[in-house]
Amino acid sequence: MELESGFRAIRNAVEPQMPPESLRQSLLREFARKSRLRMRRRIAAWTLAVAAALICVTAVRQQKPAIAEQASLQIALEEGFQAVPYAPALAQGELVRFVRTEVAPDTLTRLGVFVADGSSDSIPVDLVVGQDNAPLAVRVDEEDKENKEND
């Protein structure tokens, strides 16, 4: 009974007590500050993510032509071209061109491409050349060669 009245007295003394308004204000300020920080971090994270995505896309785009050109060289070799021995490998992103020209047989021999032709006249060839104009593959166009001989 005595404890109960004591509890009541303590309750009556403490119950009207409230945390000071300054505490609420200080916490709200802190919350606003942390929210701003969080927002800035979120923006930074998104910016980084977008930048990383852009770098990836750019890298893939840069890689694609090289892959395409490597593939076109491969296709050329499958289409009857002979690879020029010891020609430098294609650099990443290096473009190749197809060139139709006439070359003396001994020039082809010097390139390491053997042509069974006794004459010393130039013969029509298709060349695959790199960006430095170095020949990478050669195809002797037999039809053009015959036409030239008939002329």
Next chain:
Amino acid sequence: MNDFSDEELYRRMRKGDQKAFSELYERRAPSLYRYVLYSTGNPANAEEVTHEVFLQMMAPSQNFDERRGSVEAYLYGMARNLVRTQSRQTRRETALGDFGQEHILDQTLIQEESAAALHSAIRELPMRYRDAIVLCDIEERSYEEAARWMQCPVGTVRSRLSRGRALLAAKMKRFRQVARWN
């Protein structure tokens, strides 16, 4: 905002909703503040603990898990840990001779001498008994509510309450004897 549960307010607050935070504060800060006031008798401690609880709640690493209990119990758990830390610190300071402002409440608000003595006796109780007395006897919460706050079974609350009352009765008996001699 008034219709939202504490848990919904907490979720909104975590997403940066300041109104939700403010509402949660309005709802829970007064009872937390009073709980610390009952436990320590010092308004400065009550302010500090309430401030710290809400600061911890907004910290990025804090993640309240609804499956483990209510937001109220979660806040109370933080307050309880902070009160325990403060009590240890106060004991150390008292041992070093720095008595601080430990009994402000008794000096200013609790006029009745025996009630002040009872409050002093409550503060000296071990934490587990003190919590049961504060929650059930002073704040008049139900056993079930106290059990949720204290994160223990209802039976444990009852036994702690009974033991706490017995300890308080013994202390008050000694107080009366001393008062009679004086």
